[in-house]
Amino acid sequence: MFDSLHPLITMISLAIFGVALLGVLVKKNLFKIFLAFSVAESALFLFFIGNHYTPGLKAPIAADGITRFDPAFMVDPLPQAMILTTIVIGIAVSALGLSMVIRYYKLTGHMRIDKMDELGEEQ
């Protein structure tokens, strides 16, 4: 059906992205919102890495008989390095976010975004 996998990967990853975005906007539980952000981020990773892969190319590692680096038969290493960096950042952000949600829950007894009313004019 397709010449390469790219359209399929784009469609799947964008569908996941849409679902995650929906989760972010619709869900009221703070925990679920942060999880939805993680999912959305992963969808973007899938989109990026998937679109950079061409079937038949090898990993950019000189092993198993490959001794020469050549873009003709190796995939681009830069997206992989970028995603590696971004994954770690994603972990860092969700760890911090979840720790704040846990603390907020202990302080107020709820973790619903529509009940967060401690800030504003009255306080």
Next chain:
Amino acid sequence: MSLLLFILLPLLAIFLMPFYRAYLHYVSTVLSMALFGLALTCKAALPLVERVAVDLPLAITFELSSVSWLLVTLFTLSMSLFSLYHLRFSSNKALFVGTNMLLVGVIGLVLSRDIFNIYIFFEISSISAYLLTSLNQDAKAYGGAIRYMIIGAFASLFFLLSIMLIYLTIGVLDLQMIAQRFNLIDEQVQYLILLSLFIALGIKTELFGLNFWVPDVYQASRSAVSGLFSAMLSKSYLFLLFHLAYLLHVSTSQMAFLTLVAALTFAVAEFSALKSRETKRIFAFSTLGQIGLIALALSYGDTALTEAALFLIIVHALAKLMLFLALDLLERRLGSTKSEIFARFESLFLMAVFTVGALSLLGIPPFAGFAAKLSLLKGLAGLEAYGAMALILTVSLIEAAYLFRLLSGFRQGEQKMVVTLSPLERLIFGVMMFALLLLGLMPQPLLALCQEAAQAMLGGYHAAL
């Protein structure tokens, strides 16, 4: 001498924290003043370009042009004043890590010329801002910080999307090279990249429609930290937004859209301030208003207006930092930031500080805000943008209404608490007031610097007006 010292020295100080846990406030002060000195010594050698590790096209480029020099100097100066103010308090690990990381983040944002590297600094500055917002560790602080994180995660998602699209379609990460090849890609994709960049940076720049979270975050943070956000964080993103806009040569209609958004930011924020009775929120709305004003000036892509905008950035950062630090002092003594606290203290010096700050924000001579607004109006008159001039003058009246209402609190109230300031605090506030007065009386030297910076910032961009 390397530009990366601005990044590496604070990071080194943060990592080595366990060795001087009890002296963090001193370390922070010495460090920020050293960086300020370093920035001043760079002036002679502008523009400085440095590549990390390897050559183009692979290298990450750092560039200290006259405009980023101006901003780096401003940031290190603000940070120095902030740490001097905190010298009186005990060593605080969280404050040390948060503020110095924020400094790293904002300096990186204005120096880096590599889109993915900018994303890293984007995240560093956001995460340190989340940390600083939650510093008080009560329900209010966490409420603000969680909101901030949710909106910030949105921003970074869209920034990431734009980086990915740029790399997929252009195949480079260096801003200069992206700018060269940006016109060659599909028009739809161009729009998509610009739109996601606008969403990401618009959230961070606190532009209209994307800034509903700002008052909450400022209210949740400590006042001094809000001052830092106002002086450093929003300014660095403002620079980044318009730097990218000029570099990518956005069309006239897209710039007009930015003008509209900026005007709305300005007007709506100042109107919202009118309703508020909580000083931190009032100052937050006023920051939003000033950001709208600066963005309005920058969106014309005109040298004279950009010069005025840069001058306004500096003046506003100084005035707002001073107001927020003074408010922090009051908050610590009186335990509240409602506007009624202005009737509850007795200190001629602090009253002078608030008055000077407010008058400078309003743009009343002889303070620096006047020079800024004057050059802004002159620039607008030069472009015959009379609608924008009328808007600025009208909205300034509203600004005057709420600021004078705030100041009139001084004359009310019976039971006043006497607030005394330490010599160091008097020195800090004295220097800032003096600077605002001096810049108002003699704006020429700084305006000349701003003009040079404006030319560097606009680069080859000429709006076809």
Next chain:
Amino acid sequence: MNLKRTLRVETLLVALLVSVTTLVLMQILLNLHLAGHSLGDEILHINAASTQSANAVTSVVTYFRGLDTLGEVSILFLSIFGVALHMPRGSKNLFSYHNTLLYIGVSILFPLMLLFGVYVILHGHLSPGGGFQGGVIIAGAFLLRFLTYGDHYELKERVVSLSESLSGAGFIVLGLLGLLVGDRIFTQILPLGTLGELLSGGVIELIYIFVGLKVSAEISLLAEHFVKAHNV
């Protein structure tokens, strides 16, 4: 319990909006013209000459874009610092199974996992893996210990904070040495060696050791703070 879920109008509207956005995005991105020639190709061309690292991804992460990695490590530090601030370590562990099978299994696995983690870190420039992956494997070993030993096991705070701070500082000093020895920050200052050998790649190996140490200390600390979040 009311099993009937009510769908609100607001939710439906948001769903409609998101699906339209997704469809528009899909329409644009399905017709994306990829760049024929990208930065990564040039990296592949010069990788052998400038790093002698067999794993091109590793050379990008640690050498060509070493500054990004430093930023990433700082972000991790910042967030773990925040987690430690918001959830001070309690004495109670959420998992206290006292299961003999788990106990014996972990006693066997723990040293093996440490060894494997170190192996992955040291071979980052030869095979898939490196500082982050190895560091997380080591942290996983510690997580197993938290699950097994319950309240009786805790990380030595001094050791963790020292390894965190020294490895971070080491990374930066390595960058600064580039300025002193070479001509640029984060440049190669060590002999490159031969491609495919353990001692090759110049600074790459050292950077990954620092990163591995830092990541393993930080993720272990993260695991401990979440596992012992009982009595915040």
